[in-house]
Amino acid sequence: MSMGRIWSLMFLSVPILGTGMYLIGMLASSGPLALWFPENINPLAVEIDRLHDIILALIGVVFIVTSVALFWFMWKYDATSNPEKAKFVHGNHKLEVWWTVIPAVILIMLAIYQFKVYADVRINRPMLAGADGTLGTADDQPEPPSFEVIGRQFEWRIRYAGADKQLDTADDIIGEVNELHAPKDVRLVGSLKAADVLHSFFIPALRLKNDMIPGTRQIVWFQASKPGTYDIVCTELCGWGHYKMKGRFVVESQEEFATYLERLRKAQFDRSYDNGSPSDQPVSPTEQPAVATVE
Numbered sequence: 022m023s024m025g026r027i028w029s030l031m032f033l034s035v036p037i038l039g040t041g042m043y044l045i046g047m048l049a050s051s052g053p054l055a056l057w058f059p060e061n062i063n064p065l066a067v068e069i070d071r072l073h074d075i076i077l078a079l080i081g082v083v084f085i086v087t088s089v090a091l092f093w094f095m096w097k098y099d100a101t102s103n104p105e106k107a108k109f110v111h112g113n114h115k116l117e118v119w120w121t122v123i124p125a126v127i128l129i130m131l132a133i134y135q136f137k138v139y140a141d142v143r144i145n146r147p148m149l150a151g152a153d154g155t156l157g158t159a160d161d162q163p164e165p166p167s168f169e170v171i172g173r174q175f176e177w178r179i180r181y182a183g184a185d186k187q188l189d190t191a192d193d194i195i196g197e198v199n200e201l202h203a204p205k206d207v208r209l210v211g212s213l214k215a216a217d218v219l220h221s222f223f224i225p226a227l228r229l230k231n232d233m234i235p236g237t238r239q240i241v242w243f244q245a246s247k248p249g250t251y252d253i254v255c256t257e258l259c260g261w262g263h264y265k266m267k268g269r270f271v272v273e274s275q276e277e278f279a280t281y282l283e284r285l286r287k288a289q290f291d292r293s294y295d296n297g298s299p300s301d302q303p304v305s306p307t308e309q310p311a312v313a314t315v316e
């Protein structure tokens with residue numbers, strides 16, 4: 022077999038291995054070959070999966086057709102079996118118009134379809150009824166976040182709103198590092214911040230992914246429909262310890278969640294009491310001992 026034909030077979034292996042890996046990843050439900058998305062437990066993000074599948078199907082078809090065409094032309098017009106010199110022709114106007122118009126129409130359709138998905142997960146923030154008690158009127162207020170995650174090198178710091186349902190107040194409950202809890206079937210609004218550099222907060226099972234940008238606050242919302250423990254990962258290379266930014270996202274019943282918050286609140290009170298500095302009497306900066314920094 023000529024060298025040209027060996028090369029064309031090498032090119033053919035790309036679509037075969039590529040689609041093969043996709044199929045294995047889609048079919049394997051557990052183990053190292055389960056490369057697909059985890060189950061979507063966020064009913065507010067079902068459309069993200071649908072949009073993803075449509076785009077994947079479109080690019081899948083284009084990928085297979087172009088790869089196979091590349092193989093076929095390399096195979097058929099291999100130099101050894103075609104001693105005749107190639108003839109160059111000027112382009113085909115009609116063909117060029119079609120292969121411009123069809124992708125343009127597909128892209129415009131995708132652009133229109135994604136408007137709604139984007140608005141649902143990024144723009145149409147959950148609202149609460151205002152003074153008139155009716156939702157959908159002019160005095161509606163954006164629902165305040167009930168938890169906050171701060172990304173810092175290299176961990177997630179978590180805080181929950183206390184009984185007043187507001188963050189940044191005295192009754193805030195300090196969560197455990199790298200562990201976010203949420204009650205099942207409750208729509209939650211959260212606030213994301215960064216303490217140092219860019220991080221990206223990602224809970225794959227919720228299809229929730231948002232950059233954390235120093236100096237700004239990002240608002241996200243979701244609803245978790247299935248109890249369990251899921252991954253939290255950082256998807257922005259944020260420094261040498263980026264790989265350490267793994268966390269757990271725990272979905273539990275509303276009663277379990279309330280018990281968890283109460284346990285955190287008690288632990289927080291006990292800690293401040295043990296230190297001899299109750300949280301309502303902050304130590305003034307001048308009295309604080311010098312802190313040694315270890316890098």
Ligand SMILES: [Cu+2]
Binds near residue numbers: 172173219221259263
């Ligand atoms: Cu990070």
